[in-house]
Each structure stands twice: as C-alpha cells, then as structure tokens.
Amino acid sequence: MGSFFKNIYRNKALLFMVLPGAIWFFFFSYLPLAGTIVAFKEYRFSRHGFWASIVRSEWVGWDNFKFLFSTDDAFTITRNTLLYNIAFIVLGLVFAVLMAIILSELVSRKMSKIYQTGMFLPYFLSWVIVGYFVFSFLSMDRGLLNQILGWFGMERVQWYSDPKYWPYILILVNMWKMIGYNSVVYLASILGIDKSLYEAAMIDGASKWQQIKGITIPMLTPIMTIMTLLAVGKIFYADFGLFYQVPRDSGTLYAVTNVIDTYVYRGLMTTGEIGMSAAAGLYQSVVGFVLVIFSNYIVRRVDRDSSLF
Amino acid sequence: MQLARKESNTRKEPKKRLRTRDFHRISPGWNIVFNLIAGLFAFACVFPFIFVVIISFTDESVLALEGYRLIPSKWSLGAYRYIFESGDTLLRAYGVTIAVTLIGTVVSLVMISLYAYAISRRNFRYRRFFSIFAILTMLFNGGMIPTYMIVAQLLGLKNSIWALVLPLAMNAFYVMILRTFYSTSVPDALIESGKIDGAGEFRIFLRIIVPLSLPGLATIGLFSTLGYWNDWFNALLYIDNPNLVPLQSMLMRIESSMQFIQQNSSNANISMAALQSLPQDTARMAMVVLATLPIIFAYPFFQRYFVQGLTVGAVKE
Numbered sequence: 001m002g003s004f005f006k007n008i009y010r011n012k013a014l015l016f017m018v019l020p021g022a023i024w025f026f027f028f029s030y031l032p033l034a035g036t037i038v039a040f041k042e043y044r045f046s047r048h049g050f051w052a053s054i055v056r057s058e059w060v061g062w063d064n065f066k067f068l069f070s071t072d073d074a075f076t077i078t079r080n081t082l083l084y085n086i087a088f089i090v091l092g093l094v095f096a097v098l099m100a101i102i103l104s105e106l107v108s109r110k111m112s113k114i115y116q117t118g119m120f121l122p123y124f125l126s127w128v129i130v131g132y133f134v135f136s137f138l139s140m141d142r143g144l145l146n147q148i149l150g151w152f153g154m155e156r157v158q159w160y161s162d163p164k165y166w167p168y169i170l171i172l173v174n175m176w177k178m179i180g181y182n183s184v185v186y187l188a189s190i191l192g193i194d195k196s197l198y199e200a201a202m203i204d205g206a207s208k209w210q211q212i213k214g215i216t217i218p219m220l221t222p223i224m225t226i227m228t229l230l231a232v233g234k235i236f237y238a239d240f241g242l243f244y245q246v247p248r249d250s251g252t253l254y255a256v257t258n259v260i261d262t263y264v265y266r267g268l269m270t271t272g273e274i275g276m277s278a279a280a281g282l283y284q285s286v287v288g289f290v291l292v293i294f295s296n297y298i299v300r301r302v303d304r305d306s307s308l309f
Numbered sequence: 310m311q312l313a314r315k316e317s318n319t320r321k322e323p324k325k326r327l328r329t330r331d332f333h334r335i336s337p338g339w340n341i342v343f344n345l346i347a348g349l350f351a352f353a354c355v356f357p358f359i360f361v362v363i364i365s366f367t368d369e370s371v372l373a374l375e376g377y378r379l380i381p382s383k384w385s386l387g388a389y390r391y392i393f394e395s396g397d398t399l400l401r402a403y404g405v406t407i408a409v410t411l412i413g414t415v416v417s418l419v420m421i422s423l424y425a426y427a428i429s430r431r432n433f434r435y436r437r438f439f440s441i442f443a444i445l446t447m448l449f450n451g452g453m454i455p456t457y458m459i460v461a462q463l464l465g466l467k468n469s470i471w472a473l474v475l476p477l478a479m480n481a482f483y484v485m486i487l488r489t490f491y492s493t494s495v496p497d498a499l500i501e502s503g504k505i506d507g508a509g510e511f512r513i514f515l516r517i518i519v520p521l522s523l524p525g526l527a528t529i530g531l532f533s534t535l536g537y538w539n540d541w542f543n544a545l546l547y548i549d550n551p552n553l554v555p556l557q558s559m560l561m562r563i564e565s566s567m568q569f570i571q572q573n574s575s576n577a578n579i580s581m582a583a584l585q586s587l588p589q590d591t592a593r594m595a596m597v598v599l600a601t602l603p604i605i606f607a608y609p610f611f612q613r614y615f616v617q618g619l620t621v622g623a624v625k626e
Contacts, residue, residue, distance in 0.1 A: 007434050010434070011433060011434050011435060013509055013510035013511060014427040014430060014433045014435075014510055015427075015435065017423040017424065017426060017427040017510070017511075017514075018423070018424050018427045018428065018435075018439045020419075020420045020423070020424075021420045021421070021423065021424035021443070021479055021484070022424075022439065022442060024420065024475070024478060024479040025442060025443060025446050025479065025481075027459060027463075027464065028456065028459070028460075028475070028476060028479065029445075029446035029449075029451070030446075031451075031455075031459055031463075032450075032451025032452065032455035032456045032459055033449060033451045033455070034451075034455075035451055035454070035455025035456075035458055035459060036451055036452065036455050038454065038455065038458070045462075049462055049463065050458060050459065050462035050463035051463075053458070053462060054458075099346075099347065099350065102343045102346055102347050103347055105334075105335050105339075105340075105343060106340065106343055106344060106347065107334055107335070107340045108344075111344060111347075111348075112347070114351070115347040115348060115350075115351040116351075116612075117351075117608075117612060118350075118351030118352065118354050118355045119347075119350060119351050119354050120354075120612055120615075121354050121355055121358070121608070122354050124535060124539075124604050124608070124611060125358075125539070125601060125604065126538075126539035126540075126541060126557050127541075128541050128557045128558075128560050128561050129557070129560075129597055129600060129601055131561075131564070132361065132560065132564075132593070132594070132597045133357035133358070133360075133361060133597075134357075135564075136357065136360055136361055136364060136377050136594070137357075139376075139377070141376065142372065142376035142377050142590070143376065143377060144360070144376075144377055144379075146376070147376050147377075147378075176353065176354065179350070180350075180351075180354055184615075208334065208335045208336075208339075237450075240542065241541075241542070245561070248564065248565075249565065261453070264452065264453050264454065265453060267454075268453060268454055268457060269545075269546070274454065277454060278452075278454045278455075281451075281452030281453060281454050281455075282452065284450075284452060285449060285450050285451065285452050288449075288450065289448060289449045289450075292447075292448050292449075293448065
C-alpha cells in the first residue's frame with residue numbers, strides 16, 4: 001500500500017496531466033455505458049435528478065426490445081442504416097480512388113491543386129448548410145431543379161414529400177460531401193508510392209494504363225482494404241446530420257430516411273418513447289461493438305500498423 | 310534482308326516512342342478527359358455555395374415570380390441590410406458560436422495535448438492503463454440517450470454554454486494521433502537532457518514538446534475549431550434558451566419554424582403574418598453565406614493542415 005502511494009506521488013505531474021481527460025472519459029464515455037441499463041427499464045424522469053430517475057424507474061426486462069422488434073420500425077431503420085452505408089462504402093471507394101488516380105495523372109500539377117481545393121470544400125461545411133444548399137435545388141416552387149424540369153415542359157416534383165427519389169438524393173449528397181476528402185487521402189498514398197517502380201515499368205515499356213493497373217492500384221490495395229474495413233466497423237452508425245438535415249425532417253420521407261440514429265433521437269426528443277429508443281440505442285451499441293472488434297481484428301491481420309488497437 | 314529490316318525497325322522504335330509517347334504522362338487526349346472530369350466535379354462541389362450567394366443578393370420581390378435564378382432579373386442588398394438592421398439574434402448567435410469555438414478549441418487542445426503527452430512518456434508508471442482507458446472509448450458508445458441523461462440530468466448542463474463545449478472536448482482518436490506525433494517528432498534524448506537539467510514535466514512539456522509539435526497541435530486545433538463551428542447537434546439536444554443558440558442551430562430553427570407554420574396553419578392570414586415575421590428567403594440564404602464565410606476565409610489553413618493531418622496519424626509507434 002505504501003508503495004502505491006509512493007508511485008502516485010512520484011508520477012504526480014503526469015497524473016495531473018491525464019486527470020482532466022480521464023475525468024472526461026469517465027463522464028462522457030464510461031458512465032453512459034452504465035446508463036444503457038435504461039433499455040431494461042420503464043424510464044421516468046424524476047425531479048430528483050439522474051440517480052433517482054434510474055433507481056425509481058421500474059425494471060421491465062426485455063419488454064422494450066420486444067416492443068421494438070414487434071414494430072416495422074426495427075426492420076426499416078436497420079435496413080436503411082445498412083443499405084445506405086453499404087452504398088456509401090462501395091461507391092465512395094470506387095469514386096474516391098478513381099478521382100485520386102485522375103488527380104495524380106493530370107499533366108498540370110497546378111490544375112490538380114486547384115481541383116483538389118474545390119473538391120475539399122464540402123467536407124468543411126455542416127449538414128445544416130448542406131441542407132440549405134440542397135433546398136435551393138429541390139424547393140417545390142423556387143428550386144433550380146423544378147425550373148429545369150419546367151424548361152423541358154415537365155411537371156414540377158414535390159421533392160420533399162416523395163420518398164422514391166430520396167435514396168438517390170441522399171447517396172448523391174453524401175458522395176458530393178465525402179469524395180473530395182477521401183480522394184485526397186488516396187492521393188496522398190499515391191504520391192507516396194516509390195517512383196522507381198514507375199521508372200522500372202517505363203524501361204520495360206509499360207504504358208501509363210498498364211502502370212495504373214499494375215502499380216498504382218495494387219499499391220493502393222492495403223489502404224483501400226483498411227479504409228473499407230474501418231467503415232464496415234461503423235456500418236451500424238448512420239450520419240445523423242445527413243438523414244435529419246438534408247430531408248428537412250420531413251415525415252412523409254421517414255420510410256426511406258429513418259435510420260437508427262434518427263429513430264433514437266425522435267424517441268428521446270419528440271415521441272417520448274424513451275424505453276424503446278434506448279433499446280434501439282443499445283441494439284446499435286452492441287452490434288456496433290461486435291463489428292468494430294471484428295473489422296479491427298481483420299485490419300490487424302492485413303496490416304498491423306493500421307489497426308485501431 | 311529480313312534481318313536488316315528488323316534491325317532498322319529496332320533502331321527506329323525508340324526514336325518514335327520518344328516523339329509520340331511519353332511514358333511519364335497520359336496522352337493529351339486523356340489529359341483533356343481527366344481535366345474535364347476533375348474540373349466538373351470540383352465545380353459541382355463549389356457551385357451550390359456560389360448559387361446560395363447569388364440567391365442572397367437577389368431582390369426578394371422577383372424571387373417569388375421567378376424562383377432561385379442563376380442570373381436574377383433584379384439584384385439587391387436588401388437581405389444583408391435586413392440582417393444588419395434587425396440582426397440582434399444573428400449577432401448574438403455569431404457571438405455564441407465564436408465564444409464556444411474559442412473556449413472549446415482551447416479546452417480541448419489543453420486536455421488532448423496533456424493527456425497525449427503523459428501517455429507518451431515512457432517513465433509514466435500508469436501509461437498503459439491510461440492508454441487503454443482512452444483506446445477503449447473508441448470501441449463502444451453508450452449512445453444518445455444515456456449521454457443525454459448524464460449531460461442534462463447528472464451534470465445539469467442543460468441550457469448552459471458548457472453543454473456546447475464539453476461533449477466535443479475530448480477525443481481518443483486525436484489523443485492517439487498526437488501521441489504518435491510527439492513520439493516521432495521529439496527525440497527521447499531531448500526530454501532526458503531536459504530532465505537532467507532539472508526541468509519538471511510541465512516545463513518539459515511547455516518548453517520542449519509544444520514548440521517541436523506545433524504542426525501536430527495546429528492540426529488537432531483546426532480539427533476541433535471546425536468541429537465546434539459546425540456543431541448544431543449539441544444545441545439541438547441541450548439548448549432551449551434563445552440567447553444561447555449558436556449560428557448553425559439558429560439556421561436550423563428558422564427553417565423548422567417556417568415549415569411548422571406552413572404545414573400547421575389553416576388560417577392563411579395568420580400564417581402570412583407569422584411567415585413575414587421570420588427572415589425571408591434571401592435573408593436566410595444571406596445567413597447561410599455569413600455562417601460559411603469564416604470557413605472560406607480560413608480555408609487555406611484548413612486545407613494545408615488537414616492534408617498534413619492525414620499523414621500525421623499514418624505513422625504509428
């Protein structure tokens with residue numbers, strides 16, 4: 001015991017440095033973990049604060065989960081979350097790598113830089129701003145898209161109340177926001193490829209296309225694998241802003257825009273079904289945890305240095 | 310005869326290649342195609358912002374007739390005049406955002422850099438414990454509801470500026486990036502020599518680590534500045550007090566109250582009156598422009614450090 005205190009004393013400066021961060025992790029990461037037990041309770045807010053609310057709420061066992069999975073919502077939100085994320089991962093990978101190769105092959109370095117600067121912009125904007133951007137195109141009576149439809153003599157479309165367009169719109173908007181950033185990631189690793197490989201290929205008479213196929217893409221494969229696996233680890237988490245701000249929280253679109261995160265949020269803030277949304281949250285956390293561990297295990301086997309832990 | 314022709318062929322070939330095909334480069338035709346693809350996409354990325362700027366300079370009266378136009382028939386500064394004349398709410402929202410961004414960036418930089426420094430020190434006895442303590446938080450997530458209960462109920466931060474600052478203050482991923490940065494950019498021998506000279510950990514951190522890790526700290530600082538500036542989610546959960554609403558969240562609230570009035574008012578006169586009390590289309594777009602402008606100005610820095618940040622984390626201990 002004495003040596004324990006001696007160690008604490010000896011490390012006091014460094015302990016003092018980790019203290020603020022450690023307290024933060026405790027309150028914002030570890031304590032919420034304990035709070036997930038509300039998924040097994042009929043939660044009631046108590047005036048006497050957090051602990052009283054938790055203790056006084058009644059245990060209901062798996063009831064919240066039974067209710068959740070007996071609704072159509074559970075299927076809808078799982079399907080939407082998974083399918084959108086799969087689309088984002090696949091299309092994001094293909095287009096970001098293509099764009100990175102294009103940017104690296106442009107003859108003019110200066111033009112390449114200018115294009116990158118443009119492509120990078122959407123990444124820095126919040127989903128609220130992007131929501132306004134999208135509205136300037138899709139507004140029923142003023143939007144650019146309906147005007148263009150008008151030039152061709154076509155009917156105006158009520159974009160914000162017709163679900164059938166939204167899978168495409170959401171995928172397009174997400175690609176627009178993310179491809180620039182991702183292609184710069186890939187571009188950085190293309191520029192890091194050993195130049196002597198290309199020189200050797202040139203001496204052997206390989207054309208530029210053969211070089212791209214035979215050198216660039218194989219050299220990118222590890223980072224492509226890792227980025228994809230890390231994204232797979234997060235496949236159960238949706239980007240709340242995209243699914244909440246861009247469709248302007250339009251109720252008629254919920255069938256195709258409701259994902260686990262928006263469902264949990266609405267349970268907490270609007271519909272008041274805290275038990276069920278806490279159950280959905282825990283369901284997300286557990287499956288998400290398993291997927292992160294699983295994908296990280298594979299990343300570790302591919303490339304030890306790129307794994308999270 | 311055949312042999313001779315072959316010889317002449319092989320002799321000719323390298324010459325021909327040099328003239329018509331350069332293996333360093335794609336052919337001019339493909340270069341044009343590539344330029345077109347990259348240029349069009351880059352333009353598509355910037356275009357919506359330009360379009361919103363145009364709308365914000367459009368005269369409100371022509372907007373109702375012709376919608377959002379690339380070249381409106383009448384330009385106007387009315388939206389900006391409206392904002393600066395009745396702009397108390399906007400000004401306050403700007404103030405909240407600036408305050409939260411400044412406080413938040415400082416708080417998170419201090420917390421992250423100190424934590425990262427401590428777990429980068431080999432002589433720190435609890436190094437392993439605190440590394441794992443941080444890394445584990447990347448793997449699980451209690452979710453929105455327990456977090457909400459803790460921030461709102463246990464910590465009592467509802468309608469407090471700290472509800473906008475604290476939830477984004479720490480990030481295990483940034484801690485790991487910075488720890489890696491320290492261990493690659495500051496040689497151990499330098500820290501040792503500092504110790505021999507009798508410097509304490511804090512002095513070593515301030516005098517040796519910080520000056521040598523400025524690019525890494527700048528990267529993390531910019532990440533968090535951007536995170537705070539663009540945050541609306543925490544305001545959505547924790548802020549009801551109109552005096553504490555940040556910029557992004559205010560833009561969101563205007564939009565949803567517009568929709569609420571349009572959808573729920575049966576009496577056309579009341580809804581007209583209520584709608585007129587809200588900023589008009591052009592004014593809202595002008596607010597979007599004003600909320601984005603600081604990012605556009607800071608853009609050169611962002612771009613430089615973000616690209617650098619991508620490579621900072623790439624080297625692992």
